[in-house]
Amino acid sequence: MTLPAGFLGTRADVLLDLVIVSLVVVVPVLAFSWHQVRRGRYALHRRLQLTLLAVLAVAVGAFELNMRMLGGIFAATRASRYAGTATLDSWIWLHTALAIATTLVWVVLAWVSVRRFPRPPAPNAFGARHRAWGRLGMILMALTGLTSLPVYVYGFAL
Secondary structure: OOOOOOOOOOOOEEEEEEEEHHHHHHHHHHHHHHHHOOOOOHHHHHHHHHHHHHHHHHHHHHHHHHHHHHHHHHHHHOOOOOOOOOHHHHHHHHHHHHHHHOOOOOOOHHHHHHHHHHOOOOOOOOOHHHHHHHHHHHHHHHHHHHHHHHHHHHHHHH
């Protein structure tokens, strides 16, 4: 893989790498968090989820702000040999749709869960809904993380 000229060492590259790494790392941490709640470690699950939410909010927020300053993702990927192709554009749009859906599900679920579960967290009547929406959020996050890799490769590395 050859990188476009000027690819390494810019603030945008550091933020992009940070977001890619965070999305890839999030999936195993989500699985670990899910495993903890299955073992009755509700407080650890809550801390992990809220920490992940905060870390991703900062990382993705900084990345999105930087992307806006660069003129958007299509401007940022202009140097790729796949720029303007259906391959790259499809990955970008799919990833964006999944990222938006993931954000909505995760933020709303976290907000509602903090309000509906007691402190310390314990099972209650909201648990079934939380479980269903949590599974959907985990699936969406995994898909968001997986689709970030082709966006990165086609948009910035090739």
